[in-house]
Amino acid sequence: MSAPSRPLRSHQRSLFELVAALARGEATGIADILAAVTPGGGKSLLPVIAASRLIAAGLVDRVVWVVPRDSLRLQAEEAFADPAWRSALGHSLSVRAADNSPDPSRGLAGYVTTYQAVAAAPALHLAEMRRHRTLLVVDEVHHLPALADGETGSEAAAWSSALLPLFREARLRLLLSGTLERADGRRILWLPYRQEGGAPVPDIEAPGWAVIGYSRAEALAEKAVLPVNFGALDGEASWLEGGRTSGQARVGPHRLSGPGPSATTRPALFTALRTGFARDLLREAFYATRRLRAERRRKRGLTAADAVRGLGKLLVVAPDQASAQSYHAMLQAWMPEEQARRDVRIATSAETDAHAALAAFRLTPEPAVLVTVAMAYEGLDAPEVAVVAALTHIRSRPWLEQMIARATRVDPHAGDYADQHALVFHPDDPLFAQFRARIETEQATATRPRKRPTGAASPEPRPLARETDEGIVPLESNALGLRYAMLRPGPSVAMARKEARQAAAEPAPVPPSRVERALRARVAAMVTAQAVEDEAELRRTGGAPLPHRYNAVLKRLFNNKSRAAMTVEELEAALAWLERNRLQDHLHLLDGDSRYAWSVRRRWAGAERRPGQ
Structure with missing residues (x-):
């Protein structure tokens, strides 16, 4: 089997060589492949490589690719239809985005479905797996909790229950993820685990498993992802705190960048995202995008009326749907009416045309600005995103990594790699600062012991709670100063593991009642x-x-x-x-x-x- 004519990244080459060995009968005993690829590092080609080689070798008949959201089904179809990769890999396979109608493949090499669809009709998909020797691809597998951990009644547990029989029935499994940990500390479905430092970690040396890793450091070295420039905006916020029984008292102003996380960090962040600070950060991101687009037009000799690819786009991530609507209105107010209708779109679960807005943002020169909450942060393949306004309250590391990865994809229409970088504007709060410090030192996708969080799956600020005694009412906020910090490579994986063990061994004591x-x-x-x-x-x-x-x-x-x-x-x-x-x-x-x-x-x-x- 000759190597493809188009260059592959190191993790893609590793998978290509592995499936070639499987096809030759040399890699016996391998039934599970785990690809832990840094967000933005190019996971979407891996199912194409695996399916095209394994089907050609007669080891499997079909591929079934399961994704966490409906908006990703089209991208999966596009990965198989990409003409350049069809030529480079020498394949002619096609898959279809299927619903729960009978015969989901319809004569093609397989189909793409969602976790939700499998959970709604598990018998249909299980019958398909039994009818054909199947390569099962599960995208973002970390969304699926291990059922042995006792989680019941949740949507994610329902997904795991429906998908588990498909795992068992598949001839081969390819599991994809940008992170090997769940934010709630639970194990991931199907992955083997061992104990390290008193905590369960994925066992990358388990029998029958092949693990392919691709770290941020490797992706940067191969120019597969862009470096990140963080624009941290500081500010101060004031709010009312208290409830009906105790009365309300004004708190603040408090600086967002206060020394370390404290009792005021999340209320200040929550207030900032819904008052004047949000407008100031959004304005910084908006004008940075406008300057970038103007500079790229100038270099290419384009006029303001020329609609072309590669000029750079802005992704705005809001904390909730009401804020998303507010940000959308602000952005439109900063443009002439006709340009606002053309250039600014919103995609939330409440919008009937959300999927159309996402598709237009990804595939056409205009619109240039997309406002969303969560439906576009993970897996959105839009290389033209150059600027992110991170107006989100979530501070879990996997979530934030996925968000910034929307801007780290290399844009083939934007010129030389050296002229591109991701620009992420964010509140300068201690929690985001911790995240930024961690990704500077954790440059590789690696398993490591971690302290189980005492909070939710994705840490939240205290939302508006006018009807609760514990709630806050935002009053006002404003921006104070902006500073930039370019993401730099950090220490080795071994050092990151050592520091993680030390952190896990010294947890801060927290009384159970608190x-x-x-x-x-x-x-x-x-x-x-x-x-x-x-x-x-x-x-x-x-x-x-x-x-x-x-x-x-x-x-x-x-x-x-x-x-x-x-x-x-x-x-x-x-x-x-x-x-x-x-x-x-x-x-x-x-x-x-x-x-x-x-x-x-x-x-x-x-x-x-x-x-x-």
Whole structure:
């Protein structure tokens, strides 16, 4: 088997050589391939390499590629249809983005589906796996929790339950991920584990497994990804804190860049993302993108009216849908009306044309600006993204790595590699600073012991909680100063592992009661945040106050336990569920519920008595 004519990256060459060995019968005993590739490093070609070689060798008949979101199905189809790679690899395979209709492959070499689709029709997909010798490709496998860890009732657990029989039935499995850890500390489905430093880590030397790694350092050395320039914007924020029983007091102003994470870090960040600071950071990113596009037009001798690829685009990541709408309106207000309609789009789950907006942003010269919340941060293949406005509250390392990777892809239309870099504007808070320091020292995708977090799967700021005693009400914020820091390569993997072990061996003592209080407050805040968002979007269906209804729904979902009665593990599970699901979609659980009706009557009776007290 000759090597492809088009150059491959080191991890792509490794997979090519591995499947060639499988085809020759030399790599016996290998049934699972794990590709741990740094975000933006080019995972999407790996299924094409594997499928084209293995089908040609007669080891498998079909490929089934499972992705976490519907928006990624089209990109998977494009990977197989890319004419340059079809020529370089000498293949003519095609796959189709399938729904749950019968015969999903329709005579092609396979199909692409989603976790959600498999969970909705597991028998259909299992029958397909049994009908053909199948290469199963699971994209972003870290989204799937190991069922042995006891997670039940969540959407992710349902995905794992539906996909596990497919894992068992597949002839070969190719598992793809940009991170070998879940933010909630749970094991990943199907991966083998061993104990290291008292913590479970993936066993990369397990029998029957082949592991292909591609670190950020390797990707930078091969010019597969772009260096990152961080624009950290400092600011200060003020808010009201307290609830109905204790009254509200003004807090602040507090600097975002205060010394180390503290009790004010998340409230200040939450306030900043919804007040004047957000406008200031968005403006910095907007004008940086405009300057970049003007400079590239000048170098290429283009006029302002020329719509061409490679000028650079701006991705805005908002903390919630209401903020996304606000940012979208701000951006449009800074442009002439016609240009605003052409250049600025929004893609959230509430928008009916979200997938069309994503496709246009990826594949056409215009629009040049996309505002989103989460649906475009992971796996979005849009090499023209050069600037990211990181107006997000999430501070988990895997999530942030995925976000900045949207701008680190090399744009083939933008000229020389040396003239490109990613520019990420972000709040200069200690939590983001910690993330930036970590990715500077953790330059490789490596397994290592880690301290289990005491919070949710993706740490959240305290959302708007006007109906809770623990809540805050944002007042005002403003930007103070901007500084830039170019991402530099860090120490070796061995040093990063040593530092991680030391950090894991010296956890800061936290009293259990404080952990429980903090988790209860965050659950309450997240419930109220969903209620506020849904009321703002006119999704309310009438009846009792929405926060009360949502709290009742959450209680029903978690064995009728109140937050006060939940254990730490149950509170963590509730946080993880709230991060992935909307309570609005489960209001039917209250239909005909006499306990809920009784609590509503009591609440309304109390409300009627209070004015006359």
